[in-house]
Amino acid sequence: MNWREFWNGSHAIYVNERHQALHYDRIAKDIAALVPSPDACVLDYGCGQAESADLVARRCGMLYLYDAAPNVQERLRLRFGRDDRIVVLSTEALDAMSDHSLDMIVANSLIQYLTHAEFEALLALAHRKLKPTGQLVVADVIPADANAVDDVKALLGFAWQGGFLVAAGLGLVATFFSDYRKLREQIGLTRYAQQDIETLFSAHGFRASRAPTNIGHNQSRMMFVATPV
């Protein structure tokens, strides 16, 4: 199994329904706050279930959702197929989208599951699809010196505030025996030193800087805002 297959299958990455709902609510609110204007065309790349995407769609002109996993795409279509402010893209439709047509692309909690080459392909795609005034937001990036304790602390803090602390504790135990942990050990998660990722952005025609906060509950991870040079 690889990460793509993992995300395409059924998994228990959220400890319960409340965790999942609060996760997507927080992500959507944080993305909505980054939308540059009410008529902006925004792409959420690697969006997952994007359960609260309507909160983002309300703040922009058009919201495009793209996820590489066919099963995720299918669920997104079932959920948002009738919403005229949200377009769920297939891989072909994403490729066919007009160049320089997007105001913002956001990729949250994605690049740790990509190889360096896949991340570089995403940077090339983003450079092609963004308007010259557009911005690429890459968030929830795992720093090179991250440790698992920070992730656990962040989850437990989020769970405490969200009222699912017991489920989170049980979920951490379940994670220990899960496919997620096995894959994490076998394939690993891609981490970046700040300087290295800034060099990659620069090599692909972006000027990037680290934002003071991250999207989502884990503030030990990094967010970068990049603009085409």
Ligand SMILES: C[S@@+](CC[C@H](N)C(=O)[O-])C[C@H]1O[C@@H](n2cnc3c(N)ncnc32)[C@H](O)[C@@H]1O
């Ligand atoms: C951890 S989830 C993040 C979902 C969402 N962005 C969030 O913050 O909750 C990672 C998602 O990225 C998708 N993904 C993995 N590789 C991808 C790729 N190369 N292109 C687009 N999506 C990808 C997976 O299918 C999965 O749904």
